[in-house]
Amino acid sequence: MISRKVLAWSASLLLAGLAANAGAESLDADVSPKKDLEAIQKFFTEKFPEIAWEDFANGTYALNEAWYENWLLIEEFPPYEIAIANGEEMWNTPFANGKSYADCFGEPGVQHHYPRWDKEQGQVVTLALAINQCREANGEEPLKYKKGPIVDILAYMAYESRGQIINVVVPEDEPGALEAYKKGREFYFTRRGQLNFACAHCHFSMAGRTLRTEPLSPALGQATGWPVYRSKWGAIGTLHRRYTGCNKQVRAKPFEAQGEEYRNLEYFHTHMSNGLPLNGPAARK
DSSP, X not given: OXXXXXXXXXXXXXXXXXXXXXOOXXXXXXXXXXXXHHHHHXXXXXHSTTSOGGGGXXXXXXXXXXXHHHHHHHHHSOTTHHHHHXXXXXXXXXXXXXXXXXXXXXXXXXXXXXXXXXXXTTEEEOHHHHHHHHHHHTTOOOOOSSSSHHHHHHHHHHHHTTTOBOOOOOOTTOHHHHHHHHHHHHHHHOOBTTTTBOHHIIIIITTTXXXXXXXXXXXXXXXXXXXXXXXXXXXXXXXXXXXXXXXXXXXXXXXXXXXXHHHHHHXXXXXXXXXXXXXXXEEEO
């Protein structure tokens, strides 16, 4: 078990010396997503040399054989199957105006294109946001972002996207995209809340360890399996629901789901996992 004092101390060393440990010279004021990606992925592949590259997509289950075997048993009768079925029905049900999600997305297996920078909108567009933009453009009410029907349609689209390779593009000639990426990166490495923790405290240097009974997953691969059925929730939920929970755990006030802060965070967070296959929806602890 890791004490809070040790965890905070280890993360402080990480944040102060990641450049030396992982060659992350780019983690400074001069933003270079390409250099960040190389440095971060090098950090994790060297930290866990026994893990095959594609297995990072399995989260904490790649770190422990017993966890992995238990996960495979859960996957025999996955608790998210109903969500996929509900989402498929939503996809195939026309809106009141006769159009459907297919008129917006073409096909359901498009998760690998998100999140993305939309120059016309001047913001990061996640798949969840794009779904609601599609609905509103066709006269439908938007869906709530943490759970409920939004999870069903996301689960179906994630299922249809399995095996696609994450490729979040941050155009370095687009100032708005770089600024959004930088804000997401700053969020990830910034201490917050009464416990004074950053996301990186748990998911970089201490990844693979256990905090109380909670296994700490590497940041690399965390974005591959959403939406996720969590045993703790007893339900399937979105990535922004998880962001909300993480903020609450460090005694910080959470931001609005699909607000700018969390969308920028998702932009950086998913970019870290470029090159990994999508395998959502998934079951996690």
